[in-house]
Amino acid sequence: MSVFNTDRLAGKTVLITGASAGIGAATAVLFARTGANLVLLARRAENLKAVKAKAEDAYKAVGKEGKVLTIEADVRKFEELDGIPEKVKEEGLEVDILVNNAGMVKGTEQVGADADITQMFDTNVLGLIHLTQIFVKQFKAKQAGTIINLGSIAGREPYAGGAIYCATKHALSAFNGSLLRELVNTPIRVIEIQPGMVETEFSVVRFRGDKEKADNVYKGLQPLVAEDIAEEIVWTASRPPHVNIAQLFVLPVNQATATLNYRK
Template identity: 40%
Template structure:
């Protein structure tokens, strides 16, 4: 049984990953910004395992520090960190981009990964054991038009994962970088600021990945034998050949 901390655990990939690990008998620490949703997920998962919830915004260092420092002693030894929280805002050319959207993506997708990892890594190093899984994107592999800042943040996650692996392998800590392709979650709804009609077109005419597909991949990496480290994994739906190309019926 592992103690697993998952950011962005109230929906999408994060929630599916928390559900899967809970059903496998692991203890899970679910993290998110919305207290009422956190409590709902906690109640749901408590049918399978021990669950602890932490409310904070990964982009706010003070909130990250206060939340993780508040963990009771019996929850502090975190075996696995899943850096899942992140966001996409807007799909505009740089000349028309909104700087608030840029800040939100950079703060959540890059700083958030760093802030949470900084709090967890020292304990893993002391125990000479641990596993960090960072959620990147196929957007890191190929920049696409009007998505420059989002793509840049996910490229940063790739670099952070590589840097973590260079620094932490000697301490027995595994690092995995996951690059999902098109996954049908609230991702596009957030990107298009609640425009359901526009968001729905992203997943029309083909079968996209589901959040559960990525959760399965994360679990495979975490549950691999200790001498095995899946360093990088790219996952596309069958209809997607590269980040910009999806074959629709």
């Protein structure tokens, strides 16, 4: 924890989408260690309870206190997102840092099912934009705030088998870049984290539950794990208020591009 100035994050409130597993869950636990309050949003209520318990243990482990609010919601449903600010306010909290982590991919087909395409765009792009717009208004009103968007190497370069997912992450990156420029006259920070290969349940979803196929994606090399990206998210959030890490590209050491890597 020596790389973080935890004083900058203690008492802040962080909203994390997709907080029930993977990068979102790891990020919640690490923010708890800094003394930040948490608003954890995801579709799976039982998983959220487990992450909340881990976050509360993290507070205790470092002798800090913080509130953890869990909200069962789907980022694809705007009416559920619209109710979040009031729920946060009822707990006596006000969001300072928004981490748009929710994202998914289904399939590697060149032409996917319409339902899968819609789900990817609704989750990775439209829900993210809608939630961001809600909190940009709040951040402008208080003249402070940090937005951290989870992009991907897929938003830097397209690759075969990722047509729709790459399109969603390119859209996210374009949105992030435009928002950065649009808010340049404010103290609001806009950050995009672009991971390469990260081993979470992400690939299991991509291969529709086929764990063997998912495991083969990382076979022969050491991929990143959720905690690696959580460290980068918390690090960017913990920079001095005048410092904005606008874009951070993170790879395992044996990966160079979306398709070029070294395996033993």
